[in-house]
Amino acid sequence: MALTGRASLLALAGVLPVVLLPYGVTLLAVLVLLVAAIAADVLLAAPVSSLQLARSGAVTCRLGEEAEVRLSVVNTGTRAARGLLRDAWVPSAGTRPRVHRLDVPPGERRVLTTVLRPTRRGDRRPDRVTVRTIGPLGIAGRQGRHELPWRVRVQPPFTSRTFLPERLARLRQLDGLAAARVRGQGTEFDALRDYVDGDDVRSIDWRATARRSGLVVRTWRPERDRRVLLVIDTSRTSAGRVGDMPRLDAALDAALLLTALASRAGDRVDLLAMDRELRAAVEGARRGELLPRIVDAMCQLEPALVESDGRRMVSEILRRARRRSLVVLFTSLDAAALESGLLPVLGSLTSRHTVVLAAVGDPRVEEMTRGRGEISAVYGAAAAERAREERRRMTALLRRRGVEVVDAPPDTFAPAVADRYLSLKQAGRL
Amino acid sequence: MTTVPEVPATATGPTAGSVVRGSRGPVLVVLALVLTGLVVAVVSATGPRGFLDPNASDPSGSHAIAQLLRDRGVAVRRVESVEAVVSHPATTVLVPFPEALSADELSRLTTNAGELVVIGATGAGLDALAAAVTAGSPVPVEGRRSVCGLPSATRAGDVTLGGTTYNPTGAADAIGCYASGGRATLLRLPGQRLTLLGSGDLLTNGLLAERGNAALALGLLGSGRDVQWLLPRPGARNVQGERSLGDLVPTALKLAVLQLFVAVGALALWRARRLGRVVVEPLPVVVRAAEAVEGRSRLYRAARARDRAGEALRAGARDTAGRRLGLPAETGQTALVDAVSTRTGRLPGTVNALLYGAAPGDDAALVRLADDLDTLIREVAGT
Structure with a gap:
């Protein structure tokens, strides 16, 4: 059961008879009339269970674009279903409108369109569909719900x-x-x-x-038919937001560009995403279905707040890439994470494969190094220089170990990785 | 955006039947609670309670003396207001709480024809009773001896009495009993048919059986044909001519306010009913990547780590200068200083002091160092 604003207005109007005939009986009569009207309206409202709901529409959508999901409402009852319908989705689905007006005559069908503009990657699912049908007096009605599962897979924006x-x-x-x-x-x-x-x-x-x-x-x-293995690190360092997106999203974007490029160049591309656990893997996809499969695997990836497991990562890579491959590691140049994770086990990787380590640089740190004039800005510049120094040290260390390092800010990260691939290809190092 | 054909779906929320079935458990629990409460209330019921209440059976009540009086053919009537007191020569009016009555009401009682027994009256109360008596400081309630000429006191012997003490100032026929240090705790003014008692403890169920309490109580209260026990209801005092706020507000307004409450209630029900539940969503943790660097800078500042900050700035400048000059990364101090001084035309000593010098002494020196390093790098770059 649900009341409308009119019920309250009606009760307010009841003040008039009570004032004109100031007896307790009047008050009681007004109250009884009000309750009777509400009860009648509730009884006369179309039952929510007599509506037949069905969903159709988009099942995939690229982040930043819109998708339409339709809801068809068939009134199988004998009374007109007027009222409100809320097709509730998770907040990050960005649904519009929040509430639909409903007016379905008996035996007819209406289609309500909900426009989604997701703000996050991954699967967006609806919650319940809540329907409130209002009676003929418009003061009260019934409320009920329908469960219509659906899924819109939101892909990385590429x-x-x-x-x-x-x-x-x-x-x-x-x-x-x-x-x-x-x-x-x-x-x-x-x-x-x-x-x-x-x-x-x-x-x-x-x-x-x-x-x-x-x-x-x-x-x-x-050379053709070389193998490229994209390894995306989803551990804690991938959660850091650089610019307006997490490192992970920049890595996914670059991986998509590289996939498109390498598959066009006739190379085979595999994907591996992991932190302590294996999060996603795409292996042996045929050329036509490669990009969709990789996109699909990427949808569900989220940064996990755990330290990456370098040993596990290397053993997974070695298990999957038996032939010599180009292994592109999308991770970060964080000294602590690298020293405890990847560095000790890097040797077994570089001896068998060509390894590229791609890390998203932070423009904010670059900006901080230019801080001058104020003492706090200078301390910030010193801290940023220190961070840069550490990155330089790691880069030098990795280069000595035979790893190619790509370190670029997010806006030029994807092309930088692609260019490195092209130059390696040109040099015949795949 | 790919689309798939429509799929049939039939899913509904709760029906009236399922709501009734679902709420059966809670309703039963509430019913059980209410029933248990009622049973406990009935079993442990003890009747009215109250100090010096003739209907109360607890130790501080006075049901026992009321019953004794009734057994002796004296009717005990509980009266709740002065207006209800019946004036008759053969009646006794007991006022256990004179402070609960106004001076007006007390003086009206003195016009009654019967006996008047007042417990613990003081100052203003005594004035209102027109008794030529002064009240003294209270004494403990304990067993006291009757050394006086009052017949009922003589018959009763020792009683439990105390409380306010009285000292007659006018009437010569006043009889004081159960004195403490010369001041009476029971004072009888035969002329006014008034008896003042210092405390009412001897009338309570708990103490009635002790000493001669019952005898004295019967002697004081049982002289007439009935006892009117004046226990004003709390808040029942109604001064003539005064009207409460409720009387002044017109009925129409009162009813209108009630109807407004109904309207507000309907408004609340309308606004409170949500169209479906709140949808929650687990969100991924996203931290700004530069957070660690900013934290380190605040730590530097908090620790006044000018040496470390200066060294970090110098290392950065050395790296930039080395790269600008095309020197390998592992170039030594002397080679770098020489190359920089050759390029900029500065003296090797000043370049060395800038790139490898001592830690800045204060914050101003650190700011200056940063600026100087910038100038040097610009000169190296040739701009």
Whole structure:
């Protein structure tokens, strides 16, 4: 049961007869009338259970974009269902409107559209659908609920996809589609073809030329079918917010760009996300379904407030990547975390694979190093210099151990990782 | 945005039946509680209680003496206001709490034809009773001997008495009994048919059986055909001509206010009913990554760690200068100082003091050091 504002107004109007006929009986009569009217309205309101609700609409949505979920309401009762309907979702689903007006004549069907604008990655689910039907007098009604489970999977925004065309152009250049096909490092034999003016004379294949009448050159193309293993660290260091998003989200964005690029370059991409536990893994996906599967696996990733387990991470990597691979570790350059986690076990990784450690730098720390004039700003600058010094030390240490380090602020992080991949590919180090 | 076809769903909330079924347990529990309370109340009921109340059976009540009087054919009537007191020569009016009556009411009692027994009257009360008596300081209630000419006191012998003491100032026929240091705790003024008692303890159930208490009580109260026990109801005192606030407010307004309460109640019910429950959601923990660095800077400041702060700034400047000059990271002190002084034209000594000097002595020196290092780096960069 539920009252409306009109019930209160009606009770207020009851003051008039009570004042005009100031007897206790009048008060009692007004009260009885009020209760009777409310009871009648509740009884005459359409029963909520006679409504048939069904959901349809979006099941996936990219973060920052809108999705529509529709709710069809069929009135199977004999009375018109007028009132309010609230399709409740978790707050981060960003639903609009909060409350729908409901007016379904008997036997008819109406569709209510709820627009979601999620503010977080992951699965957004609705709570109950609460319906309040109001009686013909409009002073009271019934309230009931329906349970309609649904799920909208909110995917990472992949904002770095704007960088993709430029990187693909560079890849084509590498591929020799746009420039002269020359033999170089990181290339493999592609085909033989007739010599045309401008070809490098060094690429002439004399053995093939001897069998033919004309000059024949060898062409080369970059290595293909290399393996790239993306390892995303979801431990406590990934929770730190840099700019307006956590490190983890910057890492996911860069991983998506790298996935798109590497799959276009003909390499196989696998994904691993872990802290102490394995959080997500994508293995052996075919080219067409690779990006959707990786996106899907990323949806549910959240930073966990635990220290990463370097030993476990390395053993997982070694178990999965039997062939030589490019292992891209998305983690942080936090000295304490690295020294206790990854550094002691890094040797077994670098001996078998090419390892890139990609860490999101903090522009706030850079900004702090420029603090001058005030004593607190100078202390801030000193602390920031100290942090930078530590990062430099870690970077130098990792480079000595044969690890490529990418350290970039969030806005250039994804392209920086992609560029490092391209340069490694060019150098034939995959 | 991908879409899938509609799926049928049938799910509903509670029905009237399920609400009744669901609330059966709590309702039963409440009923059981109420029943238990009632049973306990009935079993442990002891009737009225009250000091010197003729209906009270507890040790401080006075049911026993009332019963004794009734056994002797003297009716005991509990009277709740002075207006209800019946004036008759063969009646006794007992006033256990004279302070509960106004002076007006007390003086009206003196006009009654019968006997008047007042317990513990003092100053203003004595004046109102028109008794030529002064009240003295109270004495403990204990066993006292009757050394006086009052027949009922003589018959009773020792009694438990004390409280206010009285000293007659006018009437020569006043009889004082159970004196303490020459001041009576029982004073009889035969002319006014008035008896003043220092305390009423001897009339309580608890003490009635001791000494000659019962005999004295019967002697004092049992002389007439009935006893009117004046126990004014608390708050019942109603001064003539005065009207309470409730009488002054018109009935219409009172009823209107009640109806307004109903309206406000309806308003509260309307606003209080939520359209569905509050939806909660676990949120991930997100900390600003620079928090640790900022914390370290505050620690530096709190500890006045100018040496460490200065060294950190110098290390940063050395690294920047080395990179600008294209020197390898592990360049030694002398080589770096030489390279910088060659580039900037500064003396090697000053460059050395700036990049490797002593820790700044105070905060101002640290601020200056930061600025000087900036200037040096700008010179190295050639801007």
